[in-house]
Amino acid sequence: MTETITAADSSQEGTGVAPESAHFANAETVEISARETEAGRRAYELDRAHVFHSWSAQATLQPMTVLRAEGSYVWDGEGRKLLDFSSQLVNTNIGHQHPKVVAAIQEQAGKLCTIAPQHVNDARSEAARLVAELAPGDLNRVFFTNGGADAVEHAIRMARLHTGRKKVFAAYRSYHGGTHLAVNVTGDPRRVPNDFGDSGVVHFMPAYPYRSYFGSTTEAEETERALRHLEDMIVLEGPQNIAALILESVPGTAGIYVPPAGYLEGVRELTRKYGIVYIADEVMAGFGRTGKWFAIEHFGVVPDLITFAKGVNSGYVPLGGVVISEAIYQTFAERAYPGGLTYSGHPLACAAAVATIEAMREEGIVEHAAWLGENVIGPGLREIAQRHPSVGEVRGLGAFWAIELVKNRETREPMAAYGGSSPEMNELVAALKAAGMLPFANFNRIHVVPPLNTSEADVRRGLEIIDKALEITDRYVA
Known part of the structure; x- marks a missing residue:
């Protein structure tokens, strides 16, 4: 693996x-x-x-x-x-x-360049269907954003509203985006000038065998010790206060360090045990980058939310999003979700996503x-x-x-x-x-x-x- x-x-x-x-x-x-x-x-x-x-x-x-x-x-x-x-x-x-994606953007521009997100457009509907089809488990609903950072922002907002809790757990040696909350969730030095300690984020040490924070000498030791550390952090911070835990399935900018065997499975079990929403950040690792549609597939884990962007249409037109589990969708089935963007599900971006996914398959x-x-x-x-x-x-x-x-x-x-x-x-x-x-x-x-x-x-x-x-x-x- x-x-x-x-x-x-x-x-x-x-x-x-x-x-x-x-x-x-x-x-x-x-x-x-x-x-x-x-x-x-x-x-x-x-x-x-x-x-x-x-x-x-x-x-x-x-x-x-x-x-x-x-x-x-x-x-x-x-x-x-x-x-x-x-x-x-x-x-x-x-x-x-890529000629198929360029042609799809050109065709969509000739038909419908833009429309407000409260209206249905066929490009967004088809893009949502395709993304949901690729996502694991019961993640069948898609909220579109303009990119990865605001996907992270909205995923955390959903988790906080779903749980009624505030704190967010995130790893050091990670990157989740440049907007205010996303950069505070980030665990690399770009966070430091923007971190005023008021974002509700708690950072923990990740499993990173080459530069182990736990003195591990084997991958098995790293998995066991990193999970023990994470559970200790959850208990000490108060699980009743923790809304979400966010992890890049395979960290990208932070070093492409593939999680050791059993680590993500253990993280998933801890989030279930303590009622914490598990957000898989697939902004960089998703859409084929690791040799599977989503990197989380390498580990057989189904999160509660997936954030994506980048490879969904190779950035030909800016697009990101959150794939949402049934339980979190039900939180907002009869209760308005307090969030949105003028360009959510932009037709040009979604047409590019449809063409990208279809070309990648073909x-x-x-x-x-x-x-x-x-x-x-x-x-x-x-x-x-x-x-x-x-x-x-x-x-x-x-x-x-x-x-x-x-x-x-x-x-x-x-x-x-x-x-x-x-x-x-x-x-x-x-x-x-x-x-x-x-x-x-x-x-x-x-x-x-x-x-x-x-x-x-x-x-x-x-x-x-x-x-x-x-x-x-x-x-x-x-």
Whole structure:
């Protein structure tokens, strides 16, 4: 179930045959004109004059201009072609400019661009049916939002109203969004400047075998000790006060650390025992990223609420949502739910979701992601770990992997401190870009998160680029 491999592990997966039906765009035919390059320079000037960027110090920022994107590639402001191993913010699961999704948006725009959410529109109805069909158990109702953060906000609101309680449990080393409550639920350093201690959030230590907070030496120990810690926290905080517990089924930005066997099952049992609503955050891990439609499926767990966004339509038009269990739906069957958004279930966004889900099914994209993880990415990263002493661990599922870089394998000293970067990591990222890759880097990690329909050849090329670039971090190993 769990693909967590230490650097010393040299086991290999079987080869097998890749699914043949996935759509792979022909990026070789794209040419960037001088006019496009000049337009990109103008766009950069306007950006620096007028755009306020997220998570950034504004005056020192030098953002990359993107002129075009196709399949698994983007072209920067100088017309250079880069293999997108980031899927942007791990959201372009179906790749860039997928023709079926683009056509669906165009068709919907010609018919109905927008309509208020109190009215029925066929795109929203069909998108809700498809999402509910994919969700586990009795999660059959969908509340649409504009993205993942407000999905988290509304899921917590539902849980609080359903239980009549206030507190929310969330893990450290997590990310749940940038709006006020979502960023307070988040367990990474971006929370700290926004946390005034009044959000009702209680953070606990997650199960994270590589950097265990419990002194564990095996996955079984980690599961047992992390669950004991969680139950102790619940008892000490007062279960009668706790509305919800939210967990990323497989944490994404925080490190793609796959929960050890039995952990999520144990969390589910604790939430049932104490009457706590279990929210599975699938914003990043959902819609095929781990090789299953929802990452929670790897663990056989059915939560009370699922939050989603990103991969539901690869961000072609902003969309997120909450999938709701029957029990929580019944709370609002005769009682008005006090929440909503002007663009809830926006027709263009929902049409894109319908086209995305249908294309992913028709082209076997989820199956392709699972195959890539088992036969290409996993074995490739294990080989890389053997060759490079700066690799402490590689881990992941499907097309959702992390390379944890360290200065010392024994002490596991990270290549960059938690919450920041380092000259070593900056040098590595620059080398990856110079070699033709757009990477996803966070703290001391490089994440391997290409679009799910990236071809085997392109994935292998990306791994070769990483393999070569890691010679840089090897120089800093003590």
